[in-house]
Amino acid sequence: MTRSSWWTEILTTIAAIVLALIIGAVVMVVSDPDVLDKYAYFFYRPGDALAASGDKIGSAYFALLKGAVGSWGAITQSTSQAAPLILAGLGVALAFRAGLINIGGQGQAIWGAIFAAYIGFGVHLPLVIHVLVALIAGVLGGAIWGGLVGWLKARTGAHEVIVTIMLNYVAIRMLAWLLTTPAFQRPGRTDSISPIVDWTATFARLAGSQLHVGFVLALLAAAAVWWLLERSTLGFALKAVGANPHAAATAGMSVARTTIIVMVLAGALAGLAGVDAALAPSDSGVPVPLSNGIVGDVGFDAVTVALVGRSRPVGVVLAGLLFGALHTGGLGMQGAQTPGTVTDVLQALIVLFVAAPALVTRLLPFLRRRAARSATPESTGALT
Template sequence: MIGGSAAISVLAVVLALFVGGVLIAVTNEGVQSAAGYFFSRPSDMFQAIWDAVFGAYRALFQGSVYDFRRDTFAAGIRPLTETLTFATPLIAAGLGVALAFRVGLFNIGGRGQMLIAAACAGWVGFSLELPYGVHLFVAVLAGVLGGAVWGGIVGLLKARTGAHEVIVTIMLNFVALYLVSFLLRTPVLQAPGSNNPKTPPMADTAVFPPLFGSGYNVHAGLLFVIAATIYVWYLLGRSSMGFQFRAVGENPNAARVAGINVKNVYVTAMLISGGLVGLAGVSQVLGTITTGFGSGIDAGIGFDAITVALLGRSKPWGVFFAGILFGAFKAGGFSMQAAEGIPVDIVLVVQSLIVLFIAAPPLVRTIFRLPTPGQPAAARSKKKAVTT
């Protein structure tokens, strides 16, 4: 258990926070000042390091989980709701990337899929007049279908022509960006009478309702993301289609010999992956930015989703909690900068270090002296072979 993938993910976060603490201490002015007279009063420097690191991570906690400075519990818990708001699109996009990973595909087209989904959901959201409930359902469906079609193009090209999905998704990111940017300057998406490349606000009937009242930003899009997580968990672990996905991801040649249509699996997987990433774009348009959006609606979520999927080990519930963690980083990073003057870039460094440590499990095992899974059995087999 302590040498498994879950432990590696947790310890990678711990190591990243430790290195982030070192960077916070090195760049802190109080620590630098105390270092000038370290040999006369070394305790001052250690105290300055503690104050800088503890203060930064305390502000991170208070900005993402609970603020003890508030008078009431309802006010103190508001940072957690902000974390969930940031985490909602990250989880959805992370699920899409993780599902593609399980099939052996590298979906880095999250930006394009989110933009197309946002354009489709946004157009339905501000241009159609439908009853409450129906309008929201149609807008969500349009966005998910838009993302699915954009992802399905990748799967189709991969299956029929052998085109590499990394190249195709990168190119489609730019196609989607310039296509949406063009539409934002035409009557299709641009707000009437406006010179800015921005859509009109979404209709009230097409907006995700708040989960806990108007005092909190977290919206019903979180419920859709939870449902998507359950769906992906069932799909990959409990369905025949999920078995085919995993078989192709492990060895496409062996899966083909076993009678699995690998080409169809690629197309189906990218359709579902694009739809999940599209759900992230929908949550942005109908839940977070409802006053109209521009071409920057993706906010880098498409690329952050890759990190979330890696931290979650491409497992649905792992991605879910990894998305909450990164949502906490986003919510708490601004609080850390405002309260302690720590650059928000430190949070980006911590996120990057998490990816670095996850990509190097032997390094994490060496630092914490963890056993390598399967090593004792392998050692015994080798010894037995030598004896024979």
């Protein structure tokens, strides 16, 4: 990439977010009956409709911003929401860079949570050692589940999209079954819930906030993925295979070996997202018990994060923070009489525009002209 094209991508992504916010504002207006009533006499008193629309949009977006970053507690809550999205998003992005479509982040995160939670409540170890062992176990669980996809792809040619989707369902059903077994079901309970993880295996957090070790791990993982992609021999082979596997094989690279390694690493990163779900402290200070919904939809949201982040580590971090803030701020929007589903609409619109840069540049001519200049041979200043 040239420096000019790099800036063009940044501007295009920002423009996509702005366009999503504009359309989201329209959605808020048309979904509010009180505001729509004032448009019935728009040509007689346009000020009423415009003022009501402005109040609606302003109060909703102010509530969103305040709920996401309006206080130290809101900021740390946003980072808490962002941590698993960043980790799982890195797993999807890494696979994307190798030409693989990893839709299996959900299953990989589930196995990461299963392994980490079991060590957390089933094995009793000293402080620090306990959380490290649980962390390693969770990474191993995700890596095994991801590596299985890579092995099937490399040895049998099975398409990774089909395999990862099917393995998501296998992981979901396996978790449901495990929670009915004596090893995982909480004593004295008949519902699908595990014992609580020991405090020695819980991620440490900053007092009075939701900022915990999981967010630090997400940033360290992003730095590690950046180094892998930009500074290591494996990263070069990974990108070469992703760009053209036939040319990479001709150059002597093992496409099968690279595929397996990439999926192991992608699964490990998604497994870390599951570890975060299993070991991160809740508002009460203790982790949420292992249950059927332990990881939420993090594996599916990770695809969104990877797309918005352009499959680059820094972009994934920023996208994870954006969606983490949207999740947190969405609760504030509900207090402003705005349905929480509007944040889902915003996320969908952001993904739509980011995934279709040609649409954004067509809507905004100045970006189209900039993109054309970036593609010319005169564009200099290549990025490392």
